[in-house]
Amino acid sequence: MEDFSQWFHNILEEARIIDSRYPIKGMSVWLPNGFKLRKHILESLRSLFDKDHEEVLFPLLIPEDELAKEGIHVKGFEDEVYWITHGGQSELNKKLAIRPTSETAMYPMFSLWVRSHTDLPMKFYQVVNTFRYETKHTRPLIRVREITTFKEAHTIHATKEESDDQIKEAVRNYKEFLNLLGIPYLISKRPVWDKFPGADYTMAFDTLFPDGKTLQIGTVHNLGQTFAKTFDITYETSDSTHEHAYQTCAGLSDRVIASVIAIHGDKKGLRLPPLIAPNQLTIIPIIFKDGGDEVIAKCEEIETVLKSQDIRVNIDKRDIRAGKKFYDYELSGTPLRLELGPRDLKNNKAILVRRDTLEKIEINLNEDYVSKIKVLFEEISNNLRLQAQKNMESNLVITDNLDDVKGLIDNGKIVSFSWCGDEECGKSIEEITDMDILGTQHFNTDKSIDLNSDKCIHCDKKSKYSALIAKTY
């Protein structure tokens, strides 16, 4: 894409996703169409998490002393926290933080809730807005000051082993969720200097944007016993001793929505997987001088049939050129449009047009066209996912020459290299290349990249990891 940044800005406005003219930098309004897209994405997410997590809702505000309790954690956030100092005309006795994330809101309560090993595991999640006083250049849905759609899961376990298993389960859940949306991802274990503040280790999902930068779209953290010790979360074991619990947390944000838009979109506009599209199918009556009523009646009949099968369908009856309607639904990414004119009516046929390929498919309205439409929805989802996956894979390259890294990445690639894993060496690689090490690989693409070579790309030590490096958002 020639100028992704401009394209992304325009599409958010033209497809009526969000309005970024709100008078605070980094905060935007979800417009009706964007809100529906967000809603369907959240429904998909909830259907996965509701299987074994319980949804809760914690307060937005965190007292200063709770936020400050866990030293490493607060250090990671102190430059980014918004502070409330006044209520009405009066100064508050204790400052209140707007949650940047909810560990310090939740864990004092977990300390009250966890009593016995029989209570464990406990798994919760919530979908809330969180805030970061972002000083870098903001960008809608990507780098914002109000994250409107933060899904955070928090789990509590009796043993380290169970917490490690939970990390694997969370990764599986995120994979399933991102597969539903057709977003390709690379999973890596973040370098120690880039893990979540307070975590033992962090697993992260990154995707590749059309401008060649990677975007972190999900993270899963094993917190070990660090927070349990700080917030005194203990349980009674079966032999009546008391132990600190083990914890994990995991988060996804508005960036998932940004990725759906950025990765599937094309020059004509959005291309949305049917699962999450505000409208899955739009019926466009093709009306000439005569016979309009019959065409409309047939369109309405089809609408009723599709609605009864839980397909999100609308008819565009506006009195404007059909071409303008085609343009609108290509822009808004509706997966299928159905065109029906007087001649089609006579033959009891209609034309379906796929948004992903723009392919035209004639359907016979005497036959079971609903099943055909459902099959097409599957095909569209698969095609979008595979296209995106293929694109990311084609931009993954391996090198054992550090001098090549910057050039490759500047050409839109993500680079895999062999690495010793030492912090000093890793930071030196980042400095030399002016790029970020995403982490050590836990790959999920067909292109299997095991240890690239025996020797670290930068130092003389033995290579321990296959690592990823990229230009990041």
Place this chain on the structure above:
Amino acid sequence: MEDFSQWFHNILEEARIIDSRYPIKGMSVWLPNGFKLRKHILESLRSLFDKDHEEVLFPLLIPEDELAKEGIHVKGFEDEVYWITHGGQSELNKKLAIRPTSETAMYPMFSLWVRSHTDLPMKFYQVVNTFRYETKHTRPLIRVREITTFKEAHTIHATKEESDDQIKEAVRNYKEFLNLLGIPYLISKRPVWDKFPGADYTMAFDTLFPDGKTLQIGTVHNLGQTFAKTFDITYETSDSTHEHAYQTCAGLSDRVIASVIAIHGDKKGLRLPPLIAPNQLTIIPIIFKDGGDEVIAKCEEIETVLKSQDIRVNIDKRDIRAGKKFYDYELSGTPLRLELGPRDLKNNKAILVRRDTLEKIEINLNEDYVSKIKVLFEEISNNLRLQAQKNMESNLVITDNLDDVKGLIDNGKIVSFSWCGDEECGKSIEEITDMDILGTQHFNTDKSIDLNSDKCIHCDKKSKYSALIAKTY
């Protein structure tokens, strides 16, 4: 109810609705069970509003200058607004308010969105958290500092007439919604000194709590052109002149959830309308020494059948006394429980127990028991609604003697009286009785109360209105 306040406090904890031990006064955590109740209530609400409103989501924070723009409005909120003064370590150039309500967040954007009379009407709503720095004694779900479930609708119209019609429609929507939940209500037009800051007039819904106090549970405001003038919301008419738009807004809060709990509950716990109950039916296997497996298998078969019919059902297989299970489900308000033991199994029967009446009903599992259960759900909803309605009506009294008002209200009544409508007279009535005039009546109970008498209860002027006065929360 002997001590409603204590009962309400206990039930929120025991039925795991919310945890009010969060370390900020007036802010609580929604527990999984409470979250589900809240979710189903929101689903009911959305199904009504999605018919002709579009859901949107605006930022939480409002710049100081936007909040201050509408003078009357800001005066009404200035003592209650939380202020953000710092981002990270730095002081902000411009203070940010946490929304107490969203007029001043939305209307600058409406000014950009509204262009032509053909754009109108526009109808939006959002469900968000709002904040009030409450200095009075807080009480979970009733008087809080974080309102977690604020549903606010905002509409824009070309004419005053259309805005008045919208008020009637909003009132109809709220009536339908509250009827679904079985919450009785009185609708009145608030006195001028108690209307929404900036509104032309305010219509309010009040319900009666078991302690004899009324609770405002919903409001609908006609804003006239006041905000349109302040925020420059204009449209081009069909003859190309520019006019200020007319606006309305309407809100509901956590108090609706408080009302469901308080009004339907009894000594044993919650009683929930099936529409919103987290579990609609709980299956309790009655297991003695032998035959447990067959009983469980039958229970699971029933569970599968009910689930396939979209009934929210669970089986309680815990290894504890059946009596303890009965106690738990009576506490949590599950509308129906189904008991099935070895003898029932032999006869292919089961016992249903209604939570609202505790009545036992034998059902034959060879027959269409799903339909029977659905009919019972309807009956339970109706019974809860009618009981609550009857109770409120029995506590509505008419008097034409001002000396009696305080005594009647202290005995848990809401009093209707004839009133001239003058502000001075009204405030004097409030002062003498130490009670609040709810407003002038727009009645919806069977007990038809038109103008009670020709003469104002307090002054010598002619009575214009039938008014309501009560002890309010």
